[in-house]
């Protein structure tokens with residue numbers, strides 16, 4: 001867990017498919033509300049789909065940069081916030097909000113629990129990749145409507161993230177955003193009592 005990083009710098013050599021399959025087993029072992037297993041995984045292989053996703057990121061990232069000014073804008077512009085140019089494996093992971101699986105158990109009052117289930121599964125996948133010497137980068141700087149159009153995604157699916165996977169160039173115990181001076185982790189875990 002200490003060495004699980006969000007990775008944006010990947011080697012370009014291919015990932016062993018058998019290892020990737022073992023890492024993806026995390027999804028079948030993950031918890032999900034009502035046992036709904038609402039995750040939907042698209043593997044983005046074609047040049048066309050990858051180019052559309054990268055263009056989507058670039059546009060969204062330029063817009064995000066415009067929201068900052070001064071030193072913060074300068075720092076933001078230096079950050080590498082995606083490995084989409086290099087990562088050998090790329091997945092768009094969705095939550096199927098319309099799934100009948102699980103018969104609605106636990107998701108009646110809070111349907112967002114289905115999305116939390118996908119996030120829980122992604123976290124297991126992330127750790128499993130790390131345990132197999134691979135890294136994952138979560139890309140959220142992306143316009144989900146445009147991506148759904150470009151990838152021809154069913155209307156009930158909501159984007160959880162665009163994920164870059166591959167062998168990390170380097171391993172570190174410190175988040176890259178911390179190393180780049182953008183933000184720091186809490187020194188201790190704040191816990192409130194009631």
Ligand SMILES: Cc1cc2nc3c(=O)[nH]c(=O)nc-3n(C[C@H](O)[C@H](O)[C@H](O)COP(=O)(O)O)c2cc1C
Nearest residue numbers: 004005006008080081082138139140141175176177
């Ligand atoms: C929901 C979510 C969305 C994220 N989106 C991005 C992103 O678009 N680009 C990026 O570079 N990192 C993204 N990250 C990675 C975080 O910046 C990273 O987890 C955080 O800085 C802590 O670093 P660490 O994961 O290496 O511990 C995202 C992480 C999460 C959990």
